[in-house]
Amino acid sequence: MYLYTWYQWLLFFFIYCFIGWIIESTYVSVRSLHFVNRGFLRLPLLPLYGSGAIIMLWLSLPVQGNIFLVFLFGMAGASALEYATGYVMERLFKMKYWDYSNNPFNINGYICLGTSLAWGFLTLLLTEIIHRPLEWLVLRLNGTVCIVLVVVIGILFVTDAVHSTKEALDLGRILESMTKLKSELEEVQVQISLLKAETAQKMSDIKAETAQKVSDIKTETIQKAASLKDETIVKISSFKAETASALKESALAERLQSLTETKDKLTGRLTFYRKGILRRNPTASSRMFGEALRELKEYTKKYKKS
Structure with missing residues (x-):
């Protein structure tokens, strides 16, 4: 298990990015009472979930069969990734794209106990249930088909990531100004x-x-x-x-x-x-430019209604 080629690993990454987008968009849409295309990218992909899933698989490999260690390693690895990603994104874009500051036992608003525990349970769900049928499907794909899928999705992903990063940097400068x-x-x-x-x-x-x-x-x-x-x-x-x-x-x-x-x-x-x-x-926040961010959010709501 987990002995894959580079393009199979990439295909798993994109698949879990999409699954993560479904989970996040569904959760936020239900809370907001309207559809929300959740995430940093415009594509239905959430890189944090894709990266988190790959880390969970890698970390759980040495301790397969030990449920407690799989839970612990997955929780620690995914939480570390979420913290690092949140920290870097806030420094780059002047915004927190998620904020757990109001949740108990949080660390600088980037991670909290509740989500860390959820990452642990998600690791168990991933390794014991979700990944097995996906593995079966990917391993049965023709190598050429798999590479074509990875290349096409990869080009779209990189293009979207570059453009979204540029727009987010500009948005951060607008907040500062x-x-x-x-x-x-x-x-x-x-x-x-x-x-x-x-x-x-x-x-x-x-x-x-x-x-x-x-x-x-x-x-x-x-x-x-x-x-x-x-x-x-x-x-x-x-x-x-x-x-x-x-x-x-x-x-x-x-x-x-x-x-x-x-x-x-x-x-x-x-x-x-x-x-x-x-x-x-919609839950993004900013410590330094909070008032400007709120003003832009209000402007965006008015624009959408009009």
Whole structure:
């Protein structure tokens, strides 16, 4: 058992990628109450399950017949693969494509006790039940047919993986840019609010000063000329203050408008394929860019409805 050619191993990999896609899509679709084409790729393939199945088979080979060790080795191997894959994907794409942070006994949200135990039971199911009929089927395929299948599926798989990786990297950059823009937008809005408050306070002080000058003019006619001069100076100062504040507020408003337009352009870069990534991974999260990710998810939902 498990003595296969390279193309048979690859065919098993693709078969288990497809089975994994069926399991994940069914589970997420039932929870979401609508069909979800689960996964990182657009093809109905989940590489994590394919890789996990191959690792399970390799690790279980030396301990065949010992159910406990098969369970333990499969659980450990698949959990290590899931952790490493989740860690690398988050560093590359700025997103967690699955997140167990709310599950008990999790490690950095990449793996948790529940899923690790599930991997162990899946290893037993795989090695004792699922793999045997698949092995029988693959071993009876003509070698040429098997190679053709592997080559065709492999080309489609690699093409999809390259394109999906590029789109996911771009999506990560959009999340990063949107987060920076949001911070700048908030800073400009705070500056405008402070400027308005400062301007209102200055105008209040100038009006009070002018009123005092007028009162002095009425009661002190001897100093009328001097007071009128002071009043003129106050009015000029008021005009200058208003003009300076207006110019500054106008500049900030233009900056705010520019940032808003840039943010809209970034959202517009959410192409059909990038929207697909978000729809295929509804539970995706991001520690650094969580708010931007939520905003893009909402935008994707609106786009889908319209």
